[in-house]
Amino acid sequence: MATDGPTLSEVAGLAGVSVSTASQVYTGRRPVAKQTRRRVLQAAAELGFRPGHGAPAVGIVIRPSEAVSGFAFGTATFSNLAGALAIGCLDRGWSVFTARTAAEVLEQVPRLDGCVVLYPGVRDETLELLTRRGVPTVSLDPDPGAEEFRWWSGVDYRGALTGLLDHLADGGAERIAVLVGQTDNAYRRALLWTYSTAVTRRGQAPVLRVADNAEGQLSAVEVVQALLARPERPDAIVTSSSVFAAGAVAAADRLGIDVPGGLMIATATDGPPAERSRPPVTGLRIDITAAANRLVELLSARMSSDGGPPQRALLPLDLVVRESTRRRR
8 A cells, every 4th residue: 555755766766776676675576685685774764664565574672782691691581571572473463573773673674563672771772763763662661761752561670679678678688789780771770779768768878789791690700709708798689680690699609608598699580590599599580471462562552553652550570589588587
């Protein structure tokens, strides 16, 4: 069906190719050189051109840099969520493309009908680019720097983290520290705000440490060893990832500190590294299937509506208590 807006001829002109070549990028009837294909797709994206045929094509953009490095370290949250989301999209009859930036998706896809951005950062450039190009976009978690973007599905981090901190306090923790990575997003901000508020109310000064996402467990071991060498060391540590939690366990083991007797360890993001640690680490777990289904439903609504987003309910996180916080009383 013809639509108002840029034409294929205009795309071809901007890309510096013939209309026939531009058409072949979309039909796939003849091979097109990679660089030529890229120029055509970039021109189409700049002009906002969308051919009106074929199955809807949607992108899944995974924003945190640690999503890729974390996979190598054994974490599964990002890969499981992206996989479940892709299957949910395929079930709707959509074609799916996965990347780390909007630019990568726009280079791959002749026509982008919608996009899901996972865990956007503050003033996220991918979210801004997709919005500017008019691509119907939703996200898991809001962009803390873009209050005007309202098409997001969120997680009840504050409620879950409050429950986790209460669990540690009930186990006798009096000096709780927190270990996070460098990525600035809604999750990290919620963790730090909830932690700082909770320990301050209990009369404790917050103890914050930052580990290097790229170095994963090795960085966590180094940071936690230095933290535990302090005269008044913490008696509990909450980490932002299961990889960091495994590093905290390793650091305690090197120093001969019993977990959980001398130190309780928990993670705000459960995963295989926490489960496989010795002892296994307590963590907060997201329902991957529920999160993926909500995002697919939200994207479907976004692609078919020019109105505002539907009312949202925050996804809960389940507290999975393991040996790392089970103190004998």
